[in-house]
Amino acid sequence: MKGKISLKTIIIFAILVLVLVLLVLGVNVARTFMGGATADYEPQNLTAIPSADGGTATISWTTDKEATASVFYGTNVASLLLMAEDSAAATDHNILLTNLRTNKTYYYKIVVGEDVFDNEGAMFSFKTGGAAEVVVTPTVIPTVAPVVTLPAASSPSSTPTTTAACNQTTDYNKDGVINTLDYLVCTRGKLTPTKSASKI
Numbered sequence: 587m588k589g590k591i592s593l594k595t596i597i598i599f600a601i602l603v604l605v606l607v608l609l610v611l612g613v614n615v616a617r618t619f620m621g622g623a624t625a626d627y628e629p630q631n632l633t634a635i636p637s638a639d640g641g642t643a644t645i646s647w648t649t650d651k652e653a654t655a656s657v658f659y660g661t662n663v664a665s666l667l668l669m670a671e672d673s674a675a676a677t678d679h680n681i682l683l684t685n686l687r688t689n690k691t692y693y694y695k696i697v698v699g700e701d702v703f704d705n706e707g708a709m710f711s712f713k714t715g716g717a718a719e720v721v722v723t724p725t726v727i728p729t730v731a732p733v734v735t736l737p738a739a740s741s742p743s744s745t746p747t748t749t750a751a752c753n754q755t756t757d758y759n760k761d762g763v764i765n766t767l768d769y770l771v772c773t774r775g776k777l778t779p780t781k782s783a784s785k786i
Contacts, residue, residue, distance in 0.1 A: 625650065626649065626650045627650075627698040627699070627701050628650075629647035629648075629649065629679075629696055629703050630647060630649065631646075631647055632645070632646070633645070634646075634694075634710070634711075636686070636713070636715055637715075638715060639688070639716055640686060640689065640690075640714035640716025641684070641685075641716070642682055642683060642686060643682075643686060644680055644681070645657050645680075645681045645683060646678075646679060647679050647696070648677055648678055648679070649677050650677070652676055652677050653672075653698045653699070654671065654676075654698075655681070655698045656669055656670070656696070656697045657671070657681045657695070657697075658694060658697065659683055659692050659695075660693060660694075661687075661691065661692055661693070663708075663709050666695060668685065670683050670684070686714050688715065688716025689713070689714060689715070689716055691712070692711060692712055692714065693710070694709060694710050695709055695710065752772035752773050754768070756768060756772070758771045
């Protein structure tokens with residue numbers, strides 16, 4: 587008969603409708619599960635508190651469900667090479683970041699299982715404190731030339747103590763002429779030049 591639908595067609599149609607319903611329900615359940623998991627572990631009340639010396643920082647936040655979280659951090663937003671994690675599953679998370687350098691901006695992301703919270707790819711960040719960098723300016727110490735004290739020229743009334751103080755450029759006998767007699771007078775302590783000797 588023309589107007590009758592076969593039993594086989596009805597069964598196939600029922601199976602197709604059932605598969606379609608299960609497919610729609612499965613997608614919704616999966617979406618709800620995935621969305622619920624992310625919502626349960628999403629960081630709330632997130633804070634970063636660097637220490638006074640700039641060597642450490644504490645990242646704190648809460649989650650709706652207990653979880654063991656990790657924080658990946660570093661000074662380059664593209665490569666967060668350092669990592670710290672919870673010691674146990676918790677809803678209140680306080681993770682200490684160590685080996686930090688003073689006066690630097692650090693970037694970080696939080697990972698819970700397969701969920702990554704990274705501020706939509708921009709990464710969370712904080713800046714460390716600490717002492718300001720000291721610029722050392724070298725001090726120029728002036729060099730002082732040594733002071734050499736030359737022996738005073740002998741006067742007719744004084745006698746030099748050593749022959750080392752005598753030289754051939756001083757007019758020891760004060761006759762206005764520098765000659766060998768001056769040196770002899772100095773070395774011998776005699777200031778009795780003769781006219782002939784003074785012309786040497």
